[in-house]
Amino acid sequence: xxxxxxxxxxxxxxxxxxxxxxxxxxxxxxxxxxxxxxxxxxxxxxxxxxxxxxxxxxxxxxxxxxxxxxxxxxxxxxxxxxxxxxxxxxxxxxxxxxxxxxxxxxxxxxxxxxxxxxxxxxxxxxxxxxxxxxxxxxxxxxxxxxxxxxxxxxxxxxxxxxxxxxxxxxxxxxxxxxxxxxxxxxxxxxxxxxxxxxxxx
Numbered sequence: 001x002x003x004x005x006x007x008x009x010x011x012x013x014x015x016x017x018x019x020x021x022x023x024x025x026x027x028x029x030x031x032x033x034x035x036x037x038x039x040x041x042x043x044x045x046x047x048x049x050x051x052x053x054x055x056x057x058x059x060x061x062x063x064x065x066x067x068x069x070x071x072x073x074x075x076x077x078x079x080x081x082x083x084x085x086x087x088x089x090x091x092x093x094x095x096x097x098x099x100x101x102x103x104x105x106x107x108x109x110x111x112x113x114x115x116x117x118x119x120x121x122x123x124x125x126x127x128x129x130x131x132x133x134x135x136x137x138x139x140x141x142x143x144x145x146x147x148x149x150x151x152x153x154x155x156x157x158x159x160x161x162x163x164x165x166x167x168x169x170x171x172x173x174x175x176x177x178x179x180x181x182x183x184x185x186x187x188x189x190x191x192x193x194x195x196x197x198x199x200x201x
Contacts, residue, residue: 043115044068048122049133051079054153057183059122062151062190066201068120075133076105086126093126102132103139110141118147118199123162125154125180130162135169144172149197151179151190 046068048059056072063070083092096102113119121137123130130152150166152159159178167175176197181189194200 043117045116046120047071049073054183055122055124058186061186074107076107096132097127103136104133106136113141120149122151125152125157128157128161138169143170147174149176
């Protein structure tokens with residue numbers, strides 16, 4: 001009789017242990033799935049330079065739509081309103097844009113750019129081109145084998161010259177069609193653009 005009781009107790013304990021083990025496995029699998037899910041878009045980076053806030057707004061919208069990381073290019077010497085006076089031939093921006101060798105210094109750096117396959121790069125258009133600080137950016141990092149997707153904000157000028165210059169600066173990267181937009185219509189413009197370059201989520 002005692003032997004039968006011992007066998008029954010042993011059976012119950014074995015069943016309980018098996019159930020606990022199964023439950024632990026399911027929980028671990030769920031945690032793993034959540035970790036994998038949180039990394040969606042982890043191989044995309046949105047980098048932007050914004051002097052007035054327009055490009056920043058577009059960059060934030062793009063990063064949200066793509067689930068991408070966001071990085072702001074910050075000049076060591078911030079631009080003032082006087083620096084941005086396009087009507088002043090002696091203003092900082094006018095002087096920089098007229099000097100092909102100008103490379104304004106950037107504050108900080110991207111530590112892990114090698115982790116990203118696609119880099120969205122945003123900037124305003126100054127004198128039909130990207131600001132000289134963007135040349136500093138492209139001179140700083142190796143984009144070999146990466147996809148560069150340029151976008152810009154502009155009051156009238158297009159992005160084609162900037163795209164051509166990026167292609168010259170980064171011959172080992174794939175530079176896709178650029179986007180010109182404004183904060184007011186950014187979401188719809190970005191959606192169409194992402195579709196056209198095969199990057200829609």
